[in-house]
Amino acid sequence: MTESLLCELSVPGRKGVLFPKSDVPKASLPANLTRQRLPLPEVSEVDVVRYFTRLSQLNYCIDKGMYPLGSCTMKYNPKINEETARLSGFANIHPLQPVETIQGCMVLMYELQEMLKEIGGFAGVTLQPAAGAQGELTGVLIIRAYHQSRNDLKRTKILIPDSAHGTNPATSAMSGLEVVQLPSDANGNVDLNELRTHCDDTLAGLMLTNPNTLGLFEENVLEVIRMVHEAGGLVYGDGANMNALLGIVRPGDLGIDVLHYNLHKTFSTPHGGGGPGSGPVGVAAMLVDFMPGPVVDIIEEGDDEIPPLFGFVMPEKSIGRVKSFWGHFGMMVRAYTYIRVHGPEGLRSVSEHAVLNANYLMAQMKKIYHLPYDRTCMHEFVVEGRWDDAPDIHALDIAKRMMDYNLHPPTNYFPLIVHEALMVEPTETESKQTLDAFIEVMEKIADEAHNNPEILKTAPHTTPVGRLDEVKAAKELVLCCGLEFPPRERLLPDKCST
Amino acid sequence: MYIPHTEADREAMLHTIGAEHLEDLFQDVPAAYRFPKLDLPPAITEMEVMMEMQRLANANESVSDLICFLGAGAYNHYIPAAVDAVLRRGEFLTAYTPYQPEISQGTLQAIFEYQSLIAGLTGMEVSNASHYDGATAVTEAVTMAYAHFRGKRTKMVLSPALHPHYRETAETYNHGTDVSIVKPDVDLKAGPDALLPWIDATTALVVVQYPDFFGRIYNYTSLAEAVHAAGALLAIAVNPLALGLLTPPGEFGADIVVGEGQPLGISLSFGGPYLGIFATRKDYVRKMAGRLVGETVDTRGQRAYVLTLTAREQHIRREKATSNICTNQGLMALASAVYMSLLGKNGLRQVAELCYHKAHYAANQIAALPGYSLWTETPFFHEFVIRCPIPVADINEHLLEHGILGGYDLGKDNPELENCMMIAVTEINSKEEIDLLVETLSEVYHD
Missing domain, CATH: 3.40.640.10 (Type I PLP-dependent aspartate aminotransferase-like (Major domain))
Incomplete structure (x- = not known):
């Protein structure tokens, strides 16, 4: 496959959409500010629709099949969510309208805040953060602001387990805190002895992912949190793995002080090929005043006849806003829809089946792949993509070969503490048949690894493109098409804009 | 729905795992906090959720219901x-x-x-x-x-x-x-x-x-x-x-x-x-x-x-x-x-020019009204600031009664811009809509 680029499809004079002629007198254009060249393509609507449709067909996606990416919670995205988010009364609302004209949006946001408080066991929720990483930053800034408000200025150290997502240390570094890595013990838990040595008056907090990225529930979670609290630190929960916990346990009940949710994981909003996400943050009571805002609250109580009036309120000691406007409202509509069709029992069922599916796969996978931490897992687990008796085969080869069997590979080479990691998260939306087919493929690939390793080393074979020359990509850096219209020979990469 | 498991599936899967009940998979979770009762509204069907969401959406007045002159960082454009x-x-x-x-x-x-x-x-x-x-x-x-x-x-x-x-x-x-x-x-x-x-x-x-x-x-x-x-x-x-x-x-x-x-x-x-x-x-x-x-x-x-x-x-x-x-x-x-592909070289220029011309038409018409003046004195694109004779909040309330979503009240952030309204005009706004805005603005002030 080589799909032509738009700049190669462009034909002078072709149009994709017409607009009406101006019905007002023309004003003179600003002489020294009117551009001379506009290097955009000239293509018809048919060209555009066919081009992007053909491109789309080169993608794998949840709508095609299972997507067992660990820590990504690639569950099925219900179609009703897309309908509700596109209702004109949601999609066509300007963010700065008077509150009297947007009470529907405000009620939805208020109710979603309440639902997320209840699900996580928190006293407050802000919906503003745009994604998980921004939710993390929000949480860490709240922790820092809390210590500063108490004039507890020595607390600059944040502990992060070695199994954590890369965003945890990156976030902490952005907020100016000193990152200290905590090792895991032989059972995949936080090493308590190591933790103890850091529990002093410089401790700002601990970023805890629970279940951790090995898919294991922290066996000493209460002890870990108690130790951090006793040292005066706070505990941040990375909610990327909330899909294991809905109706199972509330992080707030365990003593976690701040946690971000990923609406684009746990609450089924689509990943869109990389985003948008949405990363609301829940906090314990003493942190409510520090949340970014504004948040939605009742600004005029109602009575029997008049409903309350909802409006935006800035928390008293807020860290400030973390983005424009109020957050990714379109994602909130989808998540609200999802929670409403599940109800409390349905949400518990989501996590029960996510954990059931993961344990079912793990029980079968461990017969053929080395399982470094052999415990009951939560919603995901990690095996090694290597065998001593097939020394040339790496996790990458297994991942690439899976594509030939129409499967998306698991997350690989993460977490960093497992050699040649393959991190599998099936989610609750996959049936037993789908899981059985997955196992069958994994068995076949293990067999090929031993008897026909070359077929793995050269995989994938059936995909639109084969393995890519990533070194060339990074060395030659062709980052745009050159955009010469009408299409001629493409320009050199450093001439992109000229 | 979205969880495809049958009772038979669950039993077979638990058997493979070596567990008896689903609950057995959660032994690592501290018992005191395990399986909390979540106080959430009960589940409803897809049909019911659609109705509930329509009710919420209908409680809003959208820019399809109103004539929008509000911008300040987010703009109402036609999307093909x-x-x-x-x-x-x-x-x-x-x-x-x-x-x-x-x-x-x-x-x-x-x-x-x-x-x-x-x-x-x-x-x-x-x-x-x-x-x-x-x-x-x-x-x-x-x-x-x-x-x-x-x-x-x-x-x-x-x-x-x-x-x-x-x-x-x-x-x-x-x-x-x-x-x-x-x-x-x-x-x-x-x-x-x-x-x-x-x-x-x-x-x-x-x-x-x-x-x-x-x-x-x-x-x-x-x-x-x-x-x-x-x-x-x-x-x-x-x-x-x-x-x-x-x-x-x-x-x-x-x-x-x-x-x-x-x-x-x-x-x-x-x-x-x-x-x-x-x-x-x-x-x-x-x-x-x-x-x-x-x-x-x-x-x-x-x-x-x-x-x-x-x-x-x-x-x-x-x-x-x-x-x-x-x-x-x-x-x-x-x-x-x-x-950008659909509009291309010619379409994007046309939309930008429509915004420009319509905004300038609106600015000229409003500036000619008694009591109003243009705060913006230098070239602008599709958004401009007018100084109003009365508080912007009062004007916007009146506009809203006439189905118009008025401009941004700059006095909220800047005391020196009290009574200043920022108006955005895009290709969506017809001459009739702009004329209605001008007429309605003229109604709120009689000197």
Whole structure:
């Protein structure tokens, strides 16, 4: 496959959409500010629709099949969510309208805040953060602001387990805190002895992912949190793995002080090929005043006849806003829809089946792949993509070969503490048949690894493109098409804009 | 529904695992807190949820119900039908980040197109694959400038005519670090030259907006020269739709172009999800945050696309990464790419000109009304400020009674702009709508 680029499809004079002629007198254009060249393509609507449709067909996606990416919670995205988010009364609302004209949006946001408080066991929720990483930053800034408000200025150290997502240390570094890595013990838990040595008056907090990225529930979670609290630190929960916990346990009940949710994981909003996400943050009571805002609250109580009036309120000691406007409202509509069709029992069922599916796969996978931490897992687990008796085969080869069997590979080479990691998260939306087919493929690939390793080393074979020359990509850096219209020979990469 | 398991499936699966009940899988969870009763509304069916959501949506008055003259960072434009038709394809909508390029060429090539279109539109050499929105793109420019000077220059001069949300976001991100976010205390009517006294050898970055928050357009060439003479970087935050008509900031000499991409085919959606644009010069590409798609070849010799320079990113570099960004606005970048392709060279120019002419018509008509005057005295694009004879809140209430969503009340943020309203006009607003606005404005004031 080589799909032509738009700049190669462009034909002078072709149009994709017409607009009406101006019905007002023309004003003179600003002489020294009117551009001379506009290097955009000239293509018809048919060209555009066919081009992007053909491109789309080169993608794998949840709508095609299972997507067992660990820590990504690639569950099925219900179609009703897309309908509700596109209702004109949601999609066509300007963010700065008077509150009297947007009470529907405000009620939805208020109710979603309440639902997320209840699900996580928190006293407050802000919906503003745009994604998980921004939710993390929000949480860490709240922790820092809390210590500063108490004039507890020595607390600059944040502990992060070695199994954590890369965003945890990156976030902490952005907020100016000193990152200290905590090792895991032989059972995949936080090493308590190591933790103890850091529990002093410089401790700002601990970023805890629970279940951790090995898919294991922290066996000493209460002890870990108690130790951090006793040292005066706070505990941040990375909610990327909330899909294991809905109706199972509330992080707030365990003593976690701040946690971000990923609406684009746990609450089924689509990943869109990389985003948008949405990363609301829940906090314990003493942190409510520090949340970014504004948040939605009742600004005029109602009575029997008049409903309350909802409006935006800035928390008293807020860290400030973390983005424009109020957050990714379109994602909130989808998540609200999802929670409403599940109800409390349905949400518990989501996590029960996510954990059931993961344990079912793990029980079968461990017969053929080395399982470094052999415990009951939560919603995901990690095996090694290597065998001593097939020394040339790496996790990458297994991942690439899976594509030939129409499967998306698991997350690989993460977490960093497992050699040649393959991190599998099936989610609750996959049936037993789908899981059985997955196992069958994994068995076949293990067999090929031993008897026909070359077929793995050269995989994938059936995909639109084969393995890519990533070194060339990074060395030659062709980052745009050159955009010469009408299409001629493409320009050199450093001439992109000229 | 979405959980396909039958009772027989569950039994068989538990048997394989060696457990008796589903509950047995949760032994590691402290018993005292296990299986809390969640106080949430009971489940309803898809049909019922649709009805509930319609009821909530109907409790709002949308810009389809009202005549919209509100802007201030989010604009009501026509979105061609083909944009959403592409977005709704499950292959784009339900795909993950393209970390596996062999089965993600669709997303990768689409992002490559987006990068090309943004580079062309802004006149820059490199665009990344998006940030969350205009505000966070500005913040990333601050972070990049800080990294560029390795912390030796820490002053970031943010124009007072920058969107207040952008500045507030940059302040939140940098509070308590050694970055200082400076807002020059200058007359809001002054042009970019007023910033010059604030730029010195400690300045890392100057950020201006184009059109600025108040809708005004300036040629920033001499500002760029002054910024560069001081050894600092210049970032220009743009409305990309305006660049269909206006000189691209690359020609002014901008080092970084950021912006809010919402006007490029993204629905208002009460403030998000939108699109953070970030483009720069090739020299700075390794300091830039965010994902980046590059062209290469595969083992079969075919042209193909892949995420590149990933060593800048958090999943590789952890605490040494250029930013913590992971999830971005992939689908919104796709929306804008489809929009820019459909409109193309001629359509984007036409829409930008329609906005320009209609806004100028509206401004002239309002300025002629007794009691009203134009606060905006310099060239503007599609948004302008009027000084009103009575408080803006009272006027907007009256407008709303006539089905008009009035402009932004600037007095809320700036005491010196009391009774000042900022009005945005786009291609959607017909002459009749503008005339109705003018007529209704004239009704509220009798001298």
